[in-house]
Amino acid sequence: MDVISIIRTKRDGGALSDAQIDWAVAAYTSGEVADEQMSALAMAILLNGMERREIARWTAAMIASGERMDFGSLARPTADKHSTGGVGDKITLPLAPLVAACGAAVPQLSGRGLGHTGGTLDKLESIPGWRASLDNAEMLRVLDEVGAVICAAGDGLAPADRKLYALRDVTGTVESLPLIASSIMSKKIAEGTGSLVLDVKVGSGAFMKTLDDARALAETMVGLGTDHGVRTVALLTDMSTPLGRTAGNALEVRESVEVLAGGGPRDVVDLTLALAREMLDAAGLPDADPARALADGSAMDHWRRMIAAQGGDPDAPLPVARERHVVPAPAGGVLAKLDAYAVGLAAWRLGAGRARKEESVQAAAGIELHAKPGESVAEGAPLLTLHTDTPERFEAALEALTGDAISVVPAEEAAA
Ligand code: URA
Numbered sequence: 443m444d445v446i447s448i449i450r451t452k453r454d455g456g457a458l459s460d461a462q463i464d465w466a467v468a469a470y471t472s473g474e475v476a477d478e479q480m481s482a483l484a485m486a487i488l489l490n491g492m493e494r495r496e497i498a499r500w501t502a503a504m505i506a507s508g509e510r511m512d513f514g515s516l517a518r519p520t521a522d523k524h525s526t527g528g529v530g531d532k533i534t535l536p537l538a539p540l541v542a543a544c545g546a547a548v549p550q551l552s553g554r555g556l557g558h559t560g561g562t563l564d565k566l567e568s569i570p571g572w573r574a575s576l577d578n579a580e581m582l583r584v585l586d587e588v589g590a591v592i593c594a595a596g597d598g599l600a601p602a603d604r605k606l607y608a609l610r611d612v613t614g615t616v617e618s619l620p621l622i623a624s625s626i627m628s629k630k631i632a633e634g635t636g637s638l639v640l641d642v643k644v645g646s647g648a649f650m651k652t653l654d655d656a657r658a659l660a661e662t663m664v665g666l667g668t669d670h671g672v673r674t675v676a677l678l679t680d681m682s683t684p685l686g687r688t689a690g691n692a693l694e695v696r697e698s699v700e701v702l703a704g705g706g707p708r709d710v711v712d713l714t715l716a717l718a719r720e721m722l723d724a725a726g727l728p729d730a731d732p733a734r735a736l737a738d739g740s741a742m743d744h745w746r747r748m749i750a751a752q753g754g755d756p757d758a759p760l761p762v763a764r765e766r767h768v769v770p771a772p773a774g775g776v777l778a779k780l781d782a783y784a785v786g787l788a789a790w791r792l793g794a795g796r797a798r799k800e801e802s803v804q805a806a807a808g809i810e811l812h813a814k815p816g817e818s819v820a821e822g823a824p825l826l827t828l829h830t831d832t833p834e835r836f837e838a839a840l841e842a843l844t845g846d847a848i849s850v851v852p853a854e855e856a857a858a
Contacts, residue, residue, distance in 0.1 A: 445469065445479045452486035460499050467503035471602040480606065481613040488618035494665070497620045501666050504628035507602035511549075511578065511634040516586060518547040521725035522635040523717055524626055526659070527559040529647040529786035530684035530811075534562045534592060535698035536706075536714050536736075539744035541721050542589030544730035548721075549585055551595040551633050555795045555803065557611075558647070558786030560689065563594055564794075568692035568761055568805035572754030584751045590744060593752070600628045612798075617649055619659050627666040637673040637724035639717055640664070645682030647782025653678065673724045679713060683815050684785045686710040690794040690808010690829060692760040702742040709814075711736075763806035763829035767836045769843065774821035776856035777813045777848075784847030785809055785826075788839040792830040804831050809839075819850055 443465040451458060458466070466483065469475040492500065513520045521541060525531050538548045552574075555561030563574040574594045576584065584591040597604070603625050610616045610625075630638050640663055643649070644656035660676035667674025686707040688697045700706040701714060718732035735741045746756040771777070789795065793804035810827040813819045825848070828839055 443469070445475050445483075449479065449482050449486060452483060452490055455490050457493050458496055463496060463499045464503050467500065467507060467602050471507045471605060477609055481609055481615065484606070484610055484613060484615040484618070484621060487620055488615045492620035494662075497624055497662060498666060498669060500620065501624040501628050501631070504600050504602040504606075504624055505632045508600050508632060509598040510632050511599070513547065513549060513582070513585070513634050513636070515582070516547050518545060518589065519725040519727065520549055520634070520636045521546040521639070521721040522549055522630060522633065522637070523639045523641060523721055524630055525641040526622070526626070526643050526649055528643040528681040528685060529559060529782040529789070530686045530689040530694065531560060531643070531681075532565060532686065532688075532694035532698045533641070533710065533714055533717060535565065535695065536701040536710075536741065536745070537717055537721075538590040538592055539702065539748050540714065540718050540732050540735055540741040542748070543735040543740040543744045544718065544722055544732055545727050546589070546722060546725040547585050548590040549581070549633060549635055550590065550592040551599070551629060552592055553594075557795065557797075558783060558790050560691070560694065560786075560789070560795065562592060564803050565691045565694050566592060566754070568695055569749060569754040569756070570758040572749060573752050576752065584748070588744060588747045588751050590748050591752070592748070595629055595633070600632045603628050619655070619662060622649060623659060623662040623666060627663050631667065631670045631672060635672060637721065638667050639720040639724060640674065640676035641713075641717060642676050642678050643681035644678055645680055645782055647684065647786050648681035675720055675724055677716065677720065681782050683780050683782050684811060685713065687811045687814065688808060689785050689789040689811075690792070690806075691803060692762075692805050693808040693810060693829065696760055699745070702736070702745050704737055707814075761806040763804070764831045765829070765833040765836075767828040767833075768824045769826040769828065769840070770822045771813070771819040771825040771850055772821070772848065773850040774819065775850045775852045777815050777817055777819050777825075778851045778856060779846070779849040780811065780813075780815055781847040784842050785811070787842040788828065791838040791842060792828055792835050793832055806831060818853065
């Protein structure tokens with residue numbers, strides 16, 4: 443097989459054959475196809491798309507590049523959730539122990555943040571002692587004992603995606619429906635979950651900026667999961683403004699613990715419960731009551747056990763940033779807009795995120811939101827607090843919050 447003819451086929455708008463796809467994915471994983479060749483192919487796919495058959499075959503080839511996990515030995519049904527990524531999206535943290543408290547097993551393989559979106563593993567790593575890397579035996583043990591585990595995918599799971607995602611990240615080829623759908627679903631199918639709930643984000647802080655694009659991505663992923671025997675459902679949820687009142691690693695852990703303690707911001711609680719209901723339903727536990735598990739402390743109990751089982755101390759104080767800077771409301775009235783992308787970019791620039799995979803993040807960096815869209819603000823009152831250990835970052839973060847990132851309108855206009 444010849445990689446150049448495969449690139450040319452896609453570059454010229456053609457469809458790849460099953461044999462071409464199988465070979466390209468396997469040869470890239472083994473190193474026979476070079477990074478520059480795969481980046482040309484990825485760009486051709488981004489520009490010209492793929493047919494449904496091609497996406498299905500590409501996904502199957504990525505699954506076949508590594509091992510498949512099997513949770514058949516567990517007594518409970520398995521349910522997993524995947525978010526396509528957003529700002530302040532800490533939902534996995536309260537959700538996994540909550541669903542475990544309701545009787546399902548949650549094998550949550552998660553990722554790190556890249557660019558303006560946060561990563562679940564970065565958030566949890568702000569808890570002293572907590573470990574993201576578990577081998578398969580350890581993952582199964584935590585899942586069996588606690589009912590929920592949140593950890594990094596092992597090297598053996600969809601290695602083609604691991605390599606291709608890193609390449610896409612540095613070649614401007616992330617925002618492609620076929621490549622996103624196959625990337626996410628190859629990992630989830632190889633992981634071996636029985637059911638999967640997809641939280642497909644739409645809005646400025648998401649990969650998919652429009653409802654039509656988000657719907658198309660959701661339909662493609664649901665189709666891929668269903669074809670592989672995974673009960674898969676998708677919710678389309680808003681990412682035009684950050685979720686909750688924090689964006690950044692330790693700040694989001696703190697907010698998640700508030701949710702598990704029965705408090706926390708309404709939007710985070712509502713989405714956590716909505717996703718929990720979908721997961722329990724998909725897992726065949728429609729009568730479980732996640733609201734009760736939040737209220738009676740059993741979700742918190744599972745959180746504490748899950749954190750401790752991975753070496754973390756659930757009682758340890760979370761890191762606090764050395765420096766803070768308050769952004770005042772520019773006018774009095776009603777906050778009409780607090781743009782998710784701008785807040786994510788600012789949090790990233792404060793040190794909460796990384797520009798390249800190998801960089802480390804600041805556990806305490808991030809942004810606190812003192813108001814959400816729809817709430818009243820007084821002119822000059824604190825609107826945001828920026829947190830970082832490196833105050834020289836404030837200027838770049840503030841720059842991200844200029845322009846039309848924030849808008850306050852008179853109360854009469856908001857009511858109209
Ligand atoms: N998350 C993934 O795992 N892959 C993508 O391509 C995008 C988001």
